[in-house]
Amino acid sequence: MAKAELMNYEQALEKFEVVIGLEVHVELNTNTKMFCGCRNDFGDEPNTNVCPICIGLPGSLPAVNRKAVESSIAIGLALGCEIAPNGRFSRKNYFYPDLAKNFQTSQYDEPIAFEGTIDIEVPSGAVYTVDIERAHMEEDAGKLTHVGGNTGRIQGAEYSLVDYNRAGVPLVEIVTKPVYGAGAEAPELAAAYVRSIREIVKALGVSDARMERGNVRCDANVSIRPHGQEKLGTRTETKNVNSLRSIERAVRYEIQRQAHIIANGGTITQETRHWHEDRGITSSGRPKSDADDYRYFPEPDLVPVQPSNELIEQIRASLPEKPAERRKRLQGEWQFSDLEFRDVVNSGLLDELEETVAKGAKPQAARKWWTGEIARLANAEGKDVADLAITPADVAELATLVESGKINDRIGREVLQAVLEGAGNPAKIVADRGLEVVSDDGALQAAIDEALAKQPDVLEKIREGKLQAAGAVIGAVMQAMKGQADAGRVRELIIERANA
Amino acid sequence: MSELTPDLVRHLASLARIQVTDAEVDRFAEQLSLIVESVATVNSAVAGDVPATSHPIPMANVFREDLVEPSLTQEQALSGAADSDQGRFRVAAILDEE
Incomplete structure (x- = not known):
């Protein structure tokens, strides 16, 4: 699979308008699956959280998880959506062994939530309004491992192994309307949008929202058209983009790839594409199926979901502070300049910072550690900060040690490194290694x-x-x-x- | 109603992952056309304001509480599998995507 030819990014934007659309899947953190009482847990022995319902044995009957419905309504409301007075499940038929039933139970023409909007701020400070088309409930699929040939790769695999522990885990799929007008900032907007969804579902407490575990997954639709053209270009849907950084890179890559093809007289194939994190490219997947090919029909084994107004209002009243309001409040409390605060938000470190401050660190010190040395170390290892083995409590302890003069900045960096290497918490490391500053x-x-x-x-x-x-x-x-x-x-x- | 062409039958067969011979394509096209026409007859018998029925009994909001119930053991789960390996169902490699 060769790297495609790309047009220079600036040149591509001069010639074309970019239109993106994003589909984000959020795995809910309910105790049990969407339609059965199997545990919804990550990392258990394969095929131990399965039952006749989620592996599709004949005669089994699904029943909807009440908590999952309430979580879905909460997500819909947080995105400013209408909640459907009558929602229905449908069968999406396809034959692939990631689901044993030969169909996915999803929602088709009657999603639980529709027509919302969310304001997204990008790194430059510009704010874009993204319209939400719908948020619907469905079940996750099992996990396939391809064996033989190039291990892990699908091409050349001799056989595949299936673990259905994840099959049936509740998902909410959030779909945007086409997003116009972001121009050169389209890749940043895509990443900032997914970050916002992550923040929202985390604040709602309905998902663990860990991207590295696939709790939040994004498919990015990208199309381009010559400036002034009415008709939308053919879009591609890039899957497997599972970090904020790769979302940004994948959208940028698709813009450049499509621009090169169109500028050279070619046409874009409507297809799904795979993002390859290691090489920074997308490759062609299957041609995109039409919705018709899934032969959706109403799920006969489940009755409609008709949330009462009382329930909807009760959930609305319990929604946490909106992320935008929370940001405003925190910036005021911490007395950060716009630039300092934006830096924190763009690094996706707001939660970490808030927790660090709550554990006793001064806001500026917490900011310097997270966006400075910690971000630098994460970057050097090509990881997200969230994946590093350091907690806000560690950072608060470190900041306090420096603040009180027990250690200086330089030793602090050394202690940080030791924490990441698993040597314990900062106070222990300082004591163990005799690092305390000599002021005698x-x-x-x-x-x-x-x-x-x-x-x-x-x-x-x-x-x-x-x-x-x-x-x-x-x-x-x-x-x-x-x-x-x-x-x-x-x-x-x-x-x-x-x-x- | 769009006509059930041989190509459409082949497309349906590929969605259903079944192989069909040319003779079968012709036969299925004829049979499926008959079925589609019969359904179309029902369609023409009802006015547009009749809501579609997805369930024979008018019920809604049947929920299960979010409580863990026992699952199968791995052995039980795999007992009906044609093949298994490392605690997982083993299936033929599929040259498609996840």
Whole structure:
């Protein structure tokens, strides 16, 4: 699979208008599956959370999980949607072993929620309104492992192994209307949109929202058309984009790929495409099926869902603060500048920061650690910060240790590294390794004596008013004490000496 | 109603993952046409304002509480499988996507 030819991004945007559409699947964190009482849990032994209903044995009958319906209504309301007074399940028929029933129980023409909007802020600070077409309930499919040939890859696989633990786990699929007008910011908008959905479902408490576990998954539809053309271009649907970073990259890639094809007289095939994180490309999947091919029909084994107004209003009243309002409140509480705050939001670190501050760190210190050193280390490893082995409690402890002067910034970074390597929490690491800053005057004076012996003219310079001369001595003391000297105190002591 | 062409029958067969011979395509086209026509007769008998029935008994909101019930054991789950490996159902490789 060769890397496709791409048009330069700026050039592509000069020639074409970009239209995107996003489908986000959210796995609900109910105790049990959508239609049966099997546990909804990640990481259990294969095929141990299965029953006749979710593996489609003859004669089994599904029953709808009340909690899943309520969670779906909460998601719909949080997205500003109408809730359907009468919702129905449908069968989406297809033959693929990820579901043993030969159909997926989904919703088709009567989704539980429809017609919402959500405002999305992108890194530049611009805000776009994304219209939600619908949010519907369905069940997740099982997990396939392809064996033989190139292990894990579908092409060349000799056989596939199926684990149905995930089959039947409740999903809410949120579908946007086509999004126009984001231009060069379309990739950022796509990522920011998914981040917002993640924030919302996390705040609602209806999903664990961990992208690396597939709790939130995104399919990105991309099409382009020459500026001024009315008719929409043919779209592709890129699947398997499971981090915010890859959503942005995949949309950008598709824009450039499609632009090159159209500019060279070719046509875009309507198809699903796979995103390959490792190579940063998409590759052709199957031609996209028409809805007709799924032969949807009403699910005869389930009765309609008709949420009462009382229930809807009760759920509406219990909705948490809206993400946009929460952001405004936090920025005020923390007294961050717009730029500082946007940096936190764009790094997707708002939850981490809030928790770190709640655990006792000063907001600015929490911000510096998360968006600075921690983000840098995550980046260096090509990971999301959320995947690093560090908790807000660790960061709060670290920030407090630095704040109180027990360790300095440099040692703090060393401690951080040790936390990530699994050496324990910051206080333990500092104690275990004897990293506490030396502010004991006796020890510092001895080191200063030694440094001054090699640079005897420093005190004279300080007396002449050249305070910066102290720097060389501070440096020598720090070096002698392996960075653990309290630099502020060393400086004070040197100046005291000069003026003695 | 669109006509049930041989190509449409082949398409349906591919969706259903079954192989059909040319002779079968012709026979199925004829049989399926008859079925579609019969359904069309029902369609013409009702006025447009009759809501579609998806369930014979007018019921709604039958829910299950979100409580865990016992699942099958892995052995039980796999007992009906044609083939299994490493606690999983083993199926022929499919050159398609997940």
